[in-house]
Amino acid sequence: MHPIDRVVAEVDRAVDEMVEFTADLVRIPTINPPGEAYDDCARFIGNRLAADGFDVEYLVADGRPEHSARYPRVNVVGGRRGGPGPVVHLNGHFDVVPAGAGWTLDPFGGIVRDGKIYGRGACDMKAGIAAAVFASEAITRAGVQLPGTIEISGTVDEESGGFAGVAWLAEQGRVAKDRTDYVIIPEPLDVDRICIGHRGVYWFELTTRGRIAHGSMPFLGVNAIEGMGHVLEAIKSELQPVLAARTTAMPVVPDGARHATININGIDGGQPVGGIQTPCVADCCRAVFDRRFLIEEGFEPTRREIVALIERAIRAMPGLKYEMRDLMIVHPTKTPDESPLVGALDAAILRILNKPATLVASPGTYDQKHFARIAGVSHCVAYGPGELELAHQPDEWCRIADLVKATKVIALATLDLMGVK
Numbered sequence: 532m533h534p535i536d537r538v539v540a541e542v543d544r545a546v547d548e549m550v551e552f553t554a555d556l557v558r559i560p561t562i563n564p565p566g567e568a569y570d571d572c573a574r575f576i577g578n579r580l581a582a583d584g585f586d587v588e589y590l591v592a593d594g595r596p597e598h599s600a601r602y603p604r605v606n607v608v609g610g611r612r613g614g615p616g617p618v619v620h621l622n623g624h625f626d627v628v629p630a631g632a633g634w635t636l637d638p639f640g641g642i643v644r645d646g647k648i649y650g651r652g653a654c655d656m657k658a659g660i661a662a663a664v665f666a667s668e669a670i671t672r673a674g675v676q677l678p679g680t681i682e683i684s685g686t687v688d689e690e691s692g693g694f695a696g697v698a699w700l701a702e703q704g705r706v707a708k709d710r711t712d713y714v715i716i717p718e719p720l721d722v723d724r725i726c727i728g729h730r731g732v733y734w735f736e737l738t739t740r741g742r743i744a745h746g747s748m749p750f751l752g753v754n755a756i757e758g759m760g761h762v763l764e765a766i767k768s769e770l771q772p773v774l775a776a777r778t779t780a781m782p783v784v785p786d787g788a789r790h791a792t793i794n795i796n797g798i799d800g801g802q803p804v805g806g807i808q809t810p811c812v813a814d815c816c817r818a819v820f821d822r823r824f825l826i827e828e829g830f831e832p833t834r835r836e837i838v839a840l841i842e843r844a845i846r847a848m849p850g851l852k853y854e855m856r857d858l859m860i861v862h863p864t865k866t867p868d869e870s871p872l873v874g875a876l877d878a879a880i881l882r883i884l885n886k887p888a889t890l891v892a893s894p895g896t897y898d899q900k901h902f903a904r905i906a907g908v909s910h911c912v913a914y915g916p917g918e919l920e921l922a923h924q925p926d927e928w929c930r931i932a933d934l935v936k937a938t939k940v941i942a943l944a945t946l947d948l949m950g951v952k
């Protein structure tokens with residue numbers, strides 16, 4: 532039998548084990564925040580990798596403020612070296628968001644029913660970690676000589692930015708341009724879609740400052756809330772139509788996210804509402820904004836456009852001052868068009884699913900930014916089992932058939948990148 536067919540057969544033979552492994556991962560409640568049971572989960576994955584012949588390391592992000600003795604930030608990385616060929620790194624975050632309300636079954640029960648694995652993280656993205664682990668195991672069991680190296684990592688905190696997770700691995704040099712050739716992140720994007728990157732993120736805090744005066748004579752003061760109102764009005768009437776008319780060439784899904792967007796995250800100003808009030812003109816107002824920018828826009832022009840808009844908006848209010856503070860800047864990332872990684876996944880999807888892959892980009896960011904920006908590994912994509920829309924929802928699930936398909940695709944793409952076709 533051809534090596535590829537043997538690997539596919541081994542995945543089919545391992546279905547029950549894969550389901551059990553995924554369910555076991557779901558039963559470890561790695562809730563973030565605060566970062567529960569990370570050590571348990573890292574060891575669970577690490578033990579499995581060690582049994583498949585991986586050299587396993589635990590990287591504790593003890594230099595990060597999120598890390599504590601109670602909630603240690605433990606990442607696991609394993610490497611299985613064959614020949615001197617390419618290093619293919621499969622990365623999954625094992626933190627999950629809190630269960631939230633609305634569940635009809637135990638979110639951490641690891642329940643398997645009707646061809647689906649249920650639970651918080653089943654889809655985002657413990658099935659993806661299982662797919663990575665069993666892609667490697669199927670290659671081992673099929674007796675295929677590995678011409679390169681497979682690495683598998685389980686990392687923390689993706690849901691809160693990934694700074695103690697993939698960013699930490701990149702800062703420590705554990706993933707880097709000169710030692711990591713390709714990265715696949717099995718995030719839930721549907722088994723026929725390859726995700727090649729995401730838009731940029733610019734979070735900023737805007738403070739408007741006026742002048743306090745007696746509330747019965749507001750004309751003697753400068754109202755900071757009113758000033759913020761002018762900014763909000765300008766965003767709605769001037770900026771939003773312009774942003775909606777800008778479209779990226781990146782295949783961002785859903786359609787609405789093909790455009791630039793801005794969201795108001797929060798606002799507070801003047802006296803705290805609900806407490807005792809005194810007659811005062813509000814002298815301070817603060818708001819946080821979330822601007823998603825396109826790769827074609829770039830960060831600096833995006834920021835300049837905001838500043839110009841604010842200055843225009845408050846010109847009508849002499850005496851009003853403002854300050855801006857950058858809270859988060861994530862540059863857009865995009866896998867190179869001719870990346871062999873996309874080609875290998877595309878070919879594997881065609882072979883396993885009998886249909887061509889769809890290239891997509893994510894509306895939000897994920898750990899690809901750290902691989903691309905800190906580690907300098909541009910050949911990085913997200914591809915994995917599970918449906919994006921189910922992530923973070925009550926009764927989250929992953930279809931077993933999709934787990935099996937994605938495992939085969941990842942195994943075949945990994946071998947393809949190493950020259951086994």
Ligand SMILES: [Zn+2]
Pocket residue numbers: 624655656689718719
């Ligand atoms: Zn995820």
